[in-house]
Amino acid sequence: MSATTRNAATRLLGIEHPIVQGPFGGGLSSVELAGTVSDLGGLGSFGAHMLPPERIGPLVEALRARTRRPFAVNLWVSDHDAGGLDLDEATFERHWPLFEPYFRELGVPKPERMERGHPPFAAQVEALLEARPPVFSFVFGIPEAGVLRECRRRGIVTVGAATTVAEAQALDEAGVDAIVATGAEAGGHRPSFLAPAEESLTGTFALVPLVVERVRVPVIAAGGIADGRGVRAALALGAQAVQIGTAFLACRQSGTSDLHREVLFSPQACETTLTRAFTGRLARGVRNRWTEQMAACRDRLPPFPITGWFVSRLKPAALAAGRSDLLSLWSGQIAPNLRHRDAVALMQSLLAELYGHSPTHEEKLA
Structure with a gap:
């Protein structure tokens, strides 16, 4: 298997194994998780989109x-949708x-x-x-040409997300x-940026070969992958690495x-849905x-990030009360197959299933 796991993507990213940990925003990423995955030869990631600029350097x-x-x-890349940049008093009222009954239910005062x-x-x-991380990954668009040029000048590898062939191109x-x-x-x-997210729902194992045949750069497969079988399948379709989210989130x-x-390890995880109800942008959760x-009342939801702002004011109280019925429970459709609650165990299992055994030193360097 070494011939397919040491390739342009792993060399580009400077990793031993073709496994990327998906980045999670909103406080769900951690330095410990990213560091653990990177130490084990994958690419750890940290979703920093909610951090103010002054916290990115320290991160x-x-x-x-x-x-x-x-x-x-x-x-x-896109930090607001139309109408979502500011919330004046009239728009707030x-x-x-729409949200007031839930604030009352949880005992949260009007914000x-x-x-x-x-x-x-x-x-x-x-x-x-300025901080120069080794890899800059991004979603919801493409940074302007000057940013990409500066990344190349500073030796920062750039990785963008696509939900359609047109976006990949x-x-x-x-x-x-x-x-x-x-x-x-x-x-x-769903990080779509050329067409509405609801119209950009191609499955992973159709999207990957379509994209692979139409772009020049390495392709990383994401979605529905949580074990070595999924990694092997993605590589067989031409991906040079995989990005795994839900399994690491768990x-x-x-x-x-x-x-x-x-919830991710419960029968409830068998039912996921695509919804704009937590942030104003389409996302998959339980x-x-x-x-x-x-x-x-989907037609009454405010645009991103206004919906997310209201919901974030409810989250601490919902967590404190153990109210999973009122929380965003992000999850991919593969969640019912999750087996590991520890990132080291997950990585070890992925590598054992991918290589058929623990990778030898020669396979790591092949």
């Missing part, structure tokens, strides 16, 4: 202190009645009006360039170093809650009371 320093291996920092719900990407990427033409082809099975947000080293982890009730 990269913390990751460098945790691991000597390459790691990725992820940002969202118009949207408040002060949001000033800005998401840090500006332009300032974030400037801080990232746009990334390729822009000069991105590698492309994540993310299928509809994946948990979390590990104790991630930043998610114990309540979320327990079906619960919130997704069901909000589906009935």
